[in-house]
Amino acid sequence: MGAQWKQAGRVENATKRGALIGKLVREILVAAKLGDPHPENNARLNAAVEAARKSSVPRDTIDRAIKKGSGQLDEAVSYELVTFEGFAPHKVPVIVECLTENRNRTAPEVRHLFKTGQLGAPGSVGFFFEHLGVVEAHHANTAQDIEEAAIEAGADNVEPLGADETPEGRLGARFLCGLKTLDAVSKALAAAKWTIVASEMRYIAKNPVELPEAQRKETAAFLDALDEHDDVHRVYAALK
DSSP, X not given: OTTHHHHHHXXXXXXXXXXXXXXXXXXXXXXXXXXXXXXXXXXXXXXXXXXXXXXXXXXXXXXXXXXXXXXXXXXXXXXXXXXXXXXXXXXXXXXXXXXXXXXXXXXXXXXXXXGGSEEEOTTSSGGGEEEEEEEEEEESOTXXXXXXXXXXXXXXXXXXXXXXXXXXXXXXXXXXXXXXXXXXXXHHHHHTTOEEEEEEEEEEESSOBOOOHHHHHHHHHHHHHHHTSTTEEEEEEOBO
């Protein structure tokens, strides 16, 4: 039989990498469409470009995505945001954001993925979450007070990032703010020499559910299946 399993693994990994690059490029397209096409003036775009670079997305691909998203090419960007709400196994509230060019294709596919959970109507689980602006960043000055930095930037709240989320020798923090002040907070932090790694709107769970290990694994498998769908952009779950 030879080593066919190795070839299968390579194909699977290449497929997953292709899907990851597709999601990264889609975020660049949308960020460029919604804001300034220059990353230095658009915190969301800057974070998207940096994420793509870290994943070794070719520079030409990044540049083309920015030009396409900002209308500099003849190709129109027709992605729309489609949001699904429901429950993962064991009644864990879930919100799924999709970026798609074909709602009629995406909707039944996402419904099928919810076969082990429960898909609800729009607004059915929204009250389990807060919709906030989130800026994740790190700074070279590890001695500074992140609460003071949050106040100066106009953020409403702040929390430290874990060691696994922050480059060694840097101070990491997650700043929370209103949706309308996200851009201003991002720019204020960048002006204060914070390196922005994420600047986006997120659904933050108010009271995350804690599950036994076996139930947690089942729920995680469901969430992973959602996240691996090509059109799924973000998955938010009220799970500890």
